[in-house]
Amino acid sequence: MFALIKREIEDHIAYFIGAAAFSAVFIIMSISVIHRYQPRHGPPVFSILLGVPAVTIVIFGICAMGATQMYLDRTRKISALLSTLAVSRNRILLARIITGILAILILLVPLTIAAGILVRLFTPPIPMYPGMVFEISVVVFLMAVACYCIGLQIGWNSNALTPSLGAIFLPCILVSLILIKGFGVHIVVILVLFIVASLIRTWHTFMKTSL
């Protein structure tokens, strides 16, 4: 399993570097902006100016990673080779998903830690309650995993244009859902159900398709 995960990381190292770099840049920008403007009254403009592009990049970046993993697998016939070695398809897919989650964690863990520290150092622009950063982080993590799962399906179904285009709109719907429902338990349940359904679909397709 370790060899499979290592192979996935090496093949998609650009995404790991991108995630770490994005995380670092976002933290630096946030610190500099917060330090300069010392926001106290209401959500400032900078949170929108930084947040919207950041969320867009994260969503489509993670989605792209899943899609790339599956697309390259198909075009380079990687699983066709691996599954003739002492490896089952289950393990190939599991290693791929673990790699995707690792990339997400590399992106989000530093951001979460930084957010936690910044909230303590600076008075937040909106009232906070204990565990709010954790709750937001969980939802953002699940959202990222959901986007990654969508990417996996787009990559595997890349021959069919309509389902792929449809799948691209799914992250937008999920983001809208978060904006409407907030960061509560409801959205966690919805996202978990969505992830489970997506993974089952991906697993079923991956197991049954010709390699």
Next chain:
Amino acid sequence: MDENVIKVENLVKYFDGRCVLDGINLNVPRGCIYGLLGRNGSGKTTIIRILLGLEPPTRGQTFLLDTESTELSAKVHGRIGYVAEGHNLIQNYRVGRLIKLCKDLSLQWNDGFFNHLIETFRLPTDRRVKELSIGMRAQLNLSLAMAIDPELLILDDPTLGMDTVVRRHFLELAIELIAQQGRTILFCSHILGDVERIADRIGILAAGKLVVDCPLEELKERVKKLRVIFPESAPANLHLKEIINQQNHGREMVITVANWNQQKQAILDTFKPSSCTEIPMSLEDIFIECTKPNPIPLPAEEQET
């Protein structure tokens, strides 16, 4: 434990409504070198892909090493060496990296033998797979398949792209080593000379059916090509069953007959031929006769005439 390492039971496969395999039954016993032959598109690769679980069957079941192909575990896969047609290697990897990956993902790895093969084939480990010639890719694929000391080796046109010298060298090396250790080989190739040299048993696919499945020597015994000279013009119909091919030229008749036996010889004798001589047939000749339209089946069991 079953003596048959490969079992195919009533295998049917359709591609886009087109029947590629139509009720194939096939058994390959342990230690056998089985040559699976067929024209392009006859379904050889499809059988292999279904056996390895890379392709789902439409109907029927296939088993490798006592395990159903759709449920092959990593452990069972680790006992099977496979060389795919076209050599499915990860093209953008360097050779060294691909070797390391395969080594890491193997249950066992014969370093000594693998290094010997790499040196013999003079494979550069620092080049990318896509930069290798087709022949070198074939050699690499073969070396990787052999390095795991496979209990079962499946070779789908393994010598494709190799020059004659390398092909001969490889076949001698590989087959000697594996056959000595009693391993089973399923071998598909269009180079029938190679198959004839190494196979114990032959299967020929034609029109989606396995029209031949018997030991090579038996096949040569059962398919006869005869030149028969009659005192007058050759009869249009000999009333023999299982005539694969018949050509009349005046007094001369050249017939290819399946399952030749004494009964058939007696029927032929009733026409009082002036002479009857056997024309020696190579595997290639038999293959060409058997893959003509409406082939006569020659299954494993002896057929009654």
